[in-house]
Amino acid sequence: MYIIAGLGNPGTQYMGTRHNAGFSVIDALADQYNISVDTQKHKGMIGKGMIEGEKVILVKPMTYMNLSGECIREVMDYYKADIDDLIVIFDDISLEPGKLRLRAKGSAGGHNGIKSIIAQLGSDRFKRVKFGVGDKPKGWDLADWVLGKFPADLYDTLRDANQRACEAVACIMTEGITGAMNKFNG
Template sequence: MFVIAGLGNPGLKYAGTRHNVGFGALDELAEAYRISVDTGKHRALIGKGVIEGQKVILVKPQTYMNLSGESIREVMEYYKLSVEELLVIYDDINLDVGQLRIREKGSAGGHNGMKNIIACLGSDHFPRIRVGVGAKPPRMDLADYVLGHFPSEELPSVREGIKHAAEAAAMIVKGEMAPAMNQFNAKKK
């Protein structure tokens, strides 16, 4: 079994914001594989299904971004899964809008949601897909930036990034980490 967690903040107020691209990628996966992510459990919305022959649990923590690890830890403990059976999809301000960076493990890179997941799980040895949301403008507050919406000219790029994140996630649960990295980590031209 594989847990795929998309990070974001709950509520309509945050829908479509930079911080919610993880939720967007999870929605894309859920639609493509006909998985309903509507069961409230473990302080998250979850859905069970099959992606590329692999049983999965799709998780949208409802704890708000900075406490995502609390919800994810509950899921992992309940299903008695190891950290290697977790895949996290989240936003990254250090990547151009829509660009992906896939890694097998690593630090939080300054992302508070990931810091909390690593702290709650006691490990950073789990795969992750970062979706670029672009760098914040100078003198703008980081929270205001990541909780803001994409301007219309960036929407095609972010939609493509979310779509590619979902495709990469399907490859990873199928055991194709290296091919996913080769295909999606390339810099956009």
């Protein structure tokens, strides 16, 4: 069983923001695989289903970004999941909008949601799908940038990136993280 968590902030005011890229990918996975993410449990919204013949739990933490690890830890504990079965999807300002980068493990790189997960799980050895949202313009506050919405001219790019992120998650499950990195990090 895989735990697939997309990071973001709850509330309609955050829909479509750069920081909610992980939520958008979870929504795309839910649509593609007909999984309802509608159960409030473990400080998040979860949905159970199947992707590529594997049982999955889709997770959207409702703790706000900086406390994402609280939800992830509760889900991991409840389902007695191994850290090897965790895939986390989140926004990355060091990547151009819509670009993906997969990683097997690593530091938080300044991302507070990932920092929280590492602190709660006591390990950085979980799979990641980083979703590019672009670097903040000079003079901008980082919080204002990541909590801002994408411009309309990027919607096609983002829709395509959401689809590629779904394919990347499925590839991690079927071919392993190394195979998926070879395919999607090029």
